[in-house]
Amino acid sequence: MVPMKESSFDQRVYQQIARIPCGQLATYGQIAELIGEWGCARQVGWALRRLPLPSPLPWHRVVNAQGRLAMTLSRQGSDWMQRDLLLAEGIPVDLQGRLPLNQHRWQGETQPEQRP
DNA sequence: AGAATGACGCTGA
DNA sequence: TTCAGCGCCATTC
Known part of the structure; x- marks a missing residue:
């Protein structure tokens, strides 16, 4: 059972994930940084991993900085479910779990704005 | 308490 | 580009 107090680290993570726009991606480090826990x-x-599925949260929009899905057996196939959900949002995912992170990167709520 | 693990990130070969 | 190593830190044994 979860210990009371929903003001935990997990809750902040979920809240931030819920803000990721449809069709865009965010990395684990990016989420950590947004909640003020850089390096976590x-x-x-x-x-x-502790998030019970199915979940209303767009958890599938969170990938690692390498632009690949963590295809580990520890997830019991949830990685393939993530791939399926991403494909449904128009994000092409390679069979190796690679995806165009650079083209779907969520800039958060701040954009450096440095385009030609 | 100490060691091992992991849905990570970065650098270097 | 792929692979290995190190740093990171909560969780688990």
Whole structure:
């Protein structure tokens, strides 16, 4: 059972994930940074691992900075479900779990704005 | 308490 | 581009 107090790390992670626009992607490190926990990318991963599925959250929009899905058997196939959900949003995912992260990167709510 | 694990990130070969 | 190593830190044994 979860210990009371929903003001936990996990809750902040979920809240931030819920803000990711449809069709865009965010990395674990990016989520950690947005909640003020820079360097805690792994904790974000655990937060998602503890997330019960199915979930209303767009957890599938969170990928690693390498632009690939973590295809580990520890997830019991949830990685393939993530791939399926991403394809449904128009994001092409390679069979190796690679995807065009650079083209779907969520800039958060701040954009450096440096385009020609 | 100490060691191992992991849905990560970055650098270097 | 792919692979290995190191740093990171909560969770688990």
